[in-house]
Amino acid sequence: MINPEEAYKYMDNLEFLHEIENASDENISSCYQCYKCSIGCPVAAEMDVLPHRIIRHIINGNQEKVLGSKSIWMCLQCKACSVRCPNDIDIAHVIDTLRKISVKLNMYAEKDIRLFDNLFLESIKARGRLYELEVLMKYKIAKKDILSDTKMGIDMIFKGRMGILPHNIKDRKTLKTIFKKIEDDRTNE
Ligand code: SF4
């Protein structure tokens, strides 16, 4: 017979699974650990938790292992895993959902990637296009690391890979409306 402590643990596990299934609208429970998602992942070698293990940890209720993993920030959102899944689980979408929840709960492992993501989006929001030089400078100031990679940066400017001046799109009003809608949707989530 299952003891009450075991039963509570089991219910806790299910709670996390249901939370992620509801937030992502994906049928995570249908995973049978075939490993196909991990085999197709181009950054699997960099990950601390492979995609099929992320799914397994969600099913087992191991919240910290997935929300605190580096893998969810290494993911390129290429969806190679999602198209390979025989159970139609959009793993990339699950990972994106985990990112949002890890930020909400302040459990995210890759603070630098999160910082870079924010600066990237700030630039797009302000100009409609990425102003790489500005993003890089803001990132380096935030990291208190101005001097590293200076030579590479100068080389990129001289080779025309990075512009000195920003380029703005014309219709920035529509862009602001799109960002406002995204922010409002996130507040209501
Ligand atoms: S491909 Fe799908 S079913 Fe197979 S391990 Fe990955 S998530 Fe599970």
Ligand code: SF4
């Ligand atoms: S979406 Fe992410 S987890 Fe899936 S294959 Fe691409 S990089 Fe790997």
